[in-house]
Amino acid sequence: MTQPVRTNESGWRRYRRIGPAIVVAAVVLGPGSIVSASRVACGEGFDLLWIVPLAGLLMIGMTAAAMTIGVCKERTLCGLVADRFGRWAAWLVGTALLIAITLFQASNNNAMWMAVMGFRGQDATAADSNLTRALGLLLFNGAIIALVWLGRRDLYRWIEKAMAFLVGAMVLSFGASMFASNPNWADVFSGLIPSLGSETAANLSQTDSIANQDDASIAWMSMAALVATTFSVAGAFYQSYQVKEKGWKRNNLKTGFLDVFVGISSLALITAMIYITAASALHEKIAPEELTDASVVALSLEPLFGSWARTVFSIGIFAGAASSFLVNALIGGVVFCDAIDVPCQVSSAPVRRATIVTLLAGWAVASVAALTGVDLVSFIVIAQSLTVLCFPLLGAVIVWQLHGLSRDEAGLPVRVLAWTGLIVVIALSIRTLSSLIARINEWL
Structure with missing residues (x-):
């Protein structure tokens, strides 16, 4: 059911209407992002903090571009692709997004268990078997599936409200953790100045041996994962579908841009708080490879600040997992249904079925990782970086359709940021693929 917005609303009423970009922020800022940002900050300190606001700026541009297309074009993005190139091309786009979504969903499953371990503490989780983890995640997915299948017709409106609450919970919990870590603010501001840092630069420049090549691959994948924590083209892509779900039109562009700015700024702010906490509390105190799961991040705060710190940080992890768990799968369901030319409204039966399949696929990948004993944090970082390939x-x-709009609809800043974002993800994809090939050759 669409929810048209009046065009003569006051500023405060328009502010109250925001929601789609909050949903995007909630799904992008999942547990995979939390773990990736924590591990990179633990290893690099404040040196790579500048990547977070840069990625946030690119995300604002790409999300604003997708939003503008959604309100100004009658057809959906996959529908426009099918009209121009044929249905096979729409299938290709839908499959690419579904791959990214499945990888995100697998990391969401693993990190949900990490949140549970953070609440329970190290002693309580020591006896947990990999099978217990897989079965526990199956029960959680079953509850989400029940919610999807039995959800009311106003499911989207309920999702918006729930995501706003969970984003607020993350701001409070991670904000409290950041201030408790007592960061050196001079180091924080220094980290906002773009540089690779001595350790990262050394790893990237020294590739004369297999060991150094491995260090360089890890450095590049860490940077790619950190970009993916905030700059998710899949999330931006879905923004065009959300504004159609709400019934927004050209006259609602001001509301749309406000929505994008507030939602994505919240995303970048929370990611930065997580990064600052880990850089302050864990850098040079624990090796990144010792962060075997997110509960270790939470538990590492306990000796410094007390048991409350572990609980507060775990609340943030749980909020991140809960916020992205359903909506992430829903994105895959909506876009894939559009790609195969069936109804793609959130409340439609095809979308619910596709969402359930995506939930089960993410659980299956996560369960295989659990049963084989794969290090969860390494799995999440790799999954985060692999999404960049899609x-x-x-x-x-998005950029292709953006150029069909007038400058009044999509101004120069949006176009420049969208093009820059596209160039960045292409470069990251090429470098990430090269690093993965190098590591696979080493393993072989």
Whole structure:
């Protein structure tokens, strides 16, 4: 059911209407992002903090571009691709996004268990078997599936309200953790100045041996994962579908831009708080490879600040997992249904079925990782960086349709940021693929 917005609303009423970009922020800022940002900050300190606001700026541009297309075009993005290139091309776009979504969902499953371990403490989780983890995640997915299947017709409106609450919970919990870590604010501001830092630069420049090549690959994948914590083209792509779900039109562009700015700024702010906490509390105190799961991040805060710190940080992890768990799968369901030319409204039966399949696929990948004993944090960082490989196609579709709009609809800043974002994800995809190939050759 669409929810048209009046065009003569006051500023305060328009502010109250925001929601789609909050949903995007909630789904992008999942547990995978929390773990990736924590591990990179633990290893690099404040040196790479500048990547977070840069990625946030690119995300604002790409999300604003997708929002503008959604309100100004009658057809959906996959529908526009099918009209121009044929249905096979729409299938390709939908499959690319579904791959990214499945990887995100697998990391969401693993990190949900990490949140549970953070609440329970190290002693309580020591006896947990990999099978227990897989079965526990199956029960949680079953509850989410029940919610999807039995959800009311106003499911989207309920999701918006729930995501706003969970984003607020993350701001409070991670904000409290950041101030408790007592960061050196001079170091924080220094980290906002773009640089690679001595350790990262050394790893990237020394590739004369297998060991150094491995260090360089890890450095590049860490940077790619950190970009993916905030700059998700898949999330931006979905923004065009959300504004159609709400019934927004050209006259609602001001509301749309306000929505994008507030939602994505919240995303970047929370990611930065997580990064600052880890850089302050964990850098040079614990090796990144010792962060075997997110509960270790929470538990590492306990000796410094007390048991409350572990609980507060775990609340943030749980809020991140809960916020992205359903909506992440829903994105895959909506866009894939549109790609195969069936009804793609959130409340439609095809979308619910596709969402359930995506939930089960994410659980299956996470369960295989659990049963084989794969290090969860390494799995999440790799999954986060692999999603970058799927982003160029989605970004290209957004930029392609952006150029069909007038300058009054999509101004120069949005166009420049969208193009820059596309170039960044292409470069990251090429470098990430090269690093993965190098590591696979080493393993072989």
